[in-house]
Amino acid sequence: MLRLMRYLKPYRFTIAGIIILILMQSLADLYLPTLMSDIVNNGIIQGDTGYIWKVGGFMLVVSVLGTVVSVLASLYASKVSALFGKEVRLDTFSKVERFSIQEFDKLGTASMITRTTNDINQVQQVVLMILRMMVMAPLMCIGGIIMALYKDVQLSMVLLVVLPILALAIFIIVRFGMPYFKIMQKKLDRMNLVLREGLTGIRVIRAFNRTSYEAERFTGANKDLMDTAVKVNQIMAFMMPVMMLIMNICIIAIVWFGSKRIDMNEMMIGDLMAFIQYAMQIMFSLVMMSMMFVMIPRAQVSAVRINEVLDMEASITESDSPKQGTAAASGFNGTVEFRNVSFMYPGAEKPAVERLSFECKPGEVTAIIGGTGSGKTTIINLIERFFDCNEGEVLFNQINVKDWKLDELRNSMALVPQKTTIFSGSVAENIRYGKEDATDAEVREAAAIAQALPFIERMEDGFDTMLSQGGTNISGGQKQRLSIARALVRKPSLYLFDDSFSALDYKTDAALRAALKEHVHDAAMIIVAQRVSTVMYAEQIIVLDEGVIVGKGTHQELLQTCDVYREIVQSQLSEEESA
Numbered sequence: 001m002l003r004l005m006r007y008l009k010p011y012r013f014t015i016a017g018i019i020i021l022i023l024m025q026s027l028a029d030l031y032l033p034t035l036m037s038d039i040v041n042n043g044i045i046q047g048d049t050g051y052i053w054k055v056g057g058f059m060l061v062v063s064v065l066g067t068v069v070s071v072l073a074s075l076y077a078s079k080v081s082a083l084f085g086k087e088v089r090l091d092t093f094s095k096v097e098r099f100s101i102q103e104f105d106k107l108g109t110a111s112m113i114t115r116t117t118n119d120i121n122q123v124q125q126v127v128l129m130i131l132r133m134m135v136m137a138p139l140m141c142i143g144g145i146i147m148a149l150y151k152d153v154q155l156s157m158v159l160l161v162v163l164p165i166l167a168l169a170i171f172i173i174v175r176f177g178m179p180y181f182k183i184m185q186k187k188l189d190r191m192n193l194v195l196r197e198g199l200t201g202i203r204v205i206r207a208f209n210r211t212s213y214e215a216e217r218f219t220g221a222n223k224d225l226m227d228t229a230v231k232v233n234q235i236m237a238f239m240m241p242v243m244m245l246i247m248n249i250c251i252i253a254i255v256w257f258g259s260k261r262i263d264m265n266e267m268m269i270g271d272l273m274a275f276i277q278y279a280m281q282i283m284f285s286l287v288m289m290s291m292m293f294v295m296i297p298r299a300q301v302s303a304v305r306i307n308e309v310l311d312m313e314a315s316i317t318e319s320d321s322p323k324q325g326t327a328a329a330s331g332f333n334g335t336v337e338f339r340n341v342s343f344m345y346p347g348a349e350k351p352a353v354e355r356l357s358f359e360c361k362p363g364e365v366t367a368i369i370g371g372t373g374s375g376k377t378t379i380i381n382l383i384e385r386f387f388d389c390n391e392g393e394v395l396f397n398q399i400n401v402k403d404w405k406l407d408e409l410r411n412s413m414a415l416v417p418q419k420t421t422i423f424s425g426s427v428a429e430n431i432r433y434g435k436e437d438a439t440d441a442e443v444r445e446a447a448a449i450a451q452a453l454p455f456i457e458r459m460e461d462g463f464d465t466m467l468s469q470g471g472t473n474i475s476g477g478q479k480q481r482l483s484i485a486r487a488l489v490r491k492p493s494l495y496l497f498d499d500s501f502s503a504l505d506y507k508t509d510a511a512l513r514a515a516l517k518e519h520v521h522d523a524a525m526i527i528v529a530q531r532v533s534t535v536m537y538a539e540q541i542i543v544l545d546e547g548v549i550v551g552k553g554t555h556q557e558l559l560q561t562c563d564v565y566r567e568i569v570q571s572q573l574s575e576e577e578s579a
């Protein structure tokens with residue numbers, strides 16, 4: 001957790017101010033019982049009303065001052081801890097954004113969300129508590145002991161007996177609770193995961209009538225979390241009465257021995273009253289410290305989880321000397337070349353693609369076809385550099401993708417992923433996601449090529465129609481067309497369509513391909529597809545089977561030379577169509 005404290009550095013002067021305020025508050029709190037004892041001893045017992053008024057008035061000033069500084073300290077402490085939380089959240093989020101897909105897979109989205117929200121909250125709470133109590137508790141404890149000794153050394157022997165007992169009780173309770181505090185966050189992760197799956201998969205859950213199964217799964221995770229929380233609270237619930245009991249026994253002992261000392265004229269009544277208050281202050285400061293002992297380990301667990309994210313290095317990093325700006329000048333704008341590329345996903349048992357070699361040229365369409373799991377998306381992942389290949393080279397514009405500046409590499413391409421992503425916002429905003437400064441005319445043109453214009457114009461607010469997150473208020477095919485328009489508006493030198501026409505009917509698919517041919521001239525285009533009708537007019541078709549290239553050529557060439565292609569064609573097209 002100490003490492004996270006570097007985020008407090010910019011607020012060091014405010015923190016110094018908070019410490020001074022708390023110091024003043026503690027001094028005021030420690031001074032009040034003495035003033036009260038003076039009123040009793042010198043005012044009430046002596047019958048001196050003037051003295052009572054004078055010291056009473058002073059007491060009022062001290063308590064008002066104490067209250068003001070206490071409010072100010074709380075205010076600034078809350079502000080500093082909130083700013084601390086904001087900064088850590090921002091850094092964690094920025095870090096997560098730079099992660100490659102591999103790190104996402106490793107941590108899991110649910111855990112990533114818990115870490116950026118709940119875990120940071122835990123640490124933020126502790127920072128607030130540390131700012132408020134770290135200085136106050138020891139100060140009140142030591143100050144209280146000094147004042148108690150000053151009031152009556154012999155009576156302080158009671159504290160000598162009680163305080164170690166109280167400290168031992170706190171120690172035992174915290175020790176029992178610690179393991180539970182540690183597993184709380186893990187259970188919360190699990191519950192978030194189930195909740196997230198339950199919410200994002202709601203359509204499938206309903207369609208397969210798995211609502212009760214999901215409810216059971218959630219109840220399980222929820223109950224698991226609750227059981228741990230109950231155990232933690234049981235321990236905490238046990239802690240308070242035990243402490244109160246010890247504290248009350250202590251007070252009884254003080255009153256008992258104190259009254260004897262008053263009887264023997266060795267102590268004054270006012271001093272006994274002040275002594276009781278000091279004893280309370282000492283014990284409360286111990287309770288405060290015990291609360292810190294409870295919360296700090298819990299936040300420590302959270303801090304470790306946050307640091308795990310902050311320390312995780314993205315596996316895809318830029319080369320130290322990226323070859324910038326060579327893209328346009330090279331004259332190979334949009335060229336992709338795979339040279340003997342093999343790749344195995346981390347943790348997988350066998351390679352997803354093996355010894356791939358092919359080239360895609362600008363102004364041409366290269367189609368990739370193959371059965372499910374044959375490695376089509378993997379090729380796209382390697383071009384976008386979501387993963388690095390284990391063997392061989394992936395070249396873009398004749399430069400190894402590893403030597404590119406990542407921004408520049410990805411800016412030169414436009415990907416339409418297999419699973420479309422629609423953000424909450426208007427239709428125009430969703431298309432403009434491809435190019436922030438695109439004019440209205442460019443957005444409209446992209447929509448027209450993507451065959452999205454007819455349905456956008458039918459919408460009540462046209463391009464200003466608001467789409468819900470995930471695009472739940474439009475159809476799958478409409479989402480695909482918007483996603484294609486988003487890529488088109490970018491006007492890159494390479495288009496990557498990963499099974500992007502699958503949700504379109506044959507007519508729209510054909511119209512879209514015709515429009516692409518008409519408008520996209522210089523760029524290279526890679527189209528991953530399962531449908532022969534989508535790929536048959538491509539300049540080059542690559543046939544994949546279990547991660548290896550089993551055929552390369554035009555439709556007609558492959559019909560002659562590639563069995564796998566012939567089988568795919570026969571299963572999809574009538575002989576007439578395929579000829």
Ligand SMILES: Nc1ncnc2c1ncn2[C@@H]1O[C@H](COP(=O)(O)OP(=O)(O)OP(=O)(O)O)[C@@H](O)[C@H]1O
Pocket residue numbers: 105345346347348352370371372373374375376377378379418
């Ligand atoms: N993140 C991953 N971790 C481990 N293995 C993976 C991962 N993604 C894909 N694979 C495996 O790699 C192989 C190729 O997957 P890929 O997604 O490239 O296939 P695909 O041809 O695009 O399939 P589809 O047409 O079904 O989308 C498959 O065997 C798949 O199980």
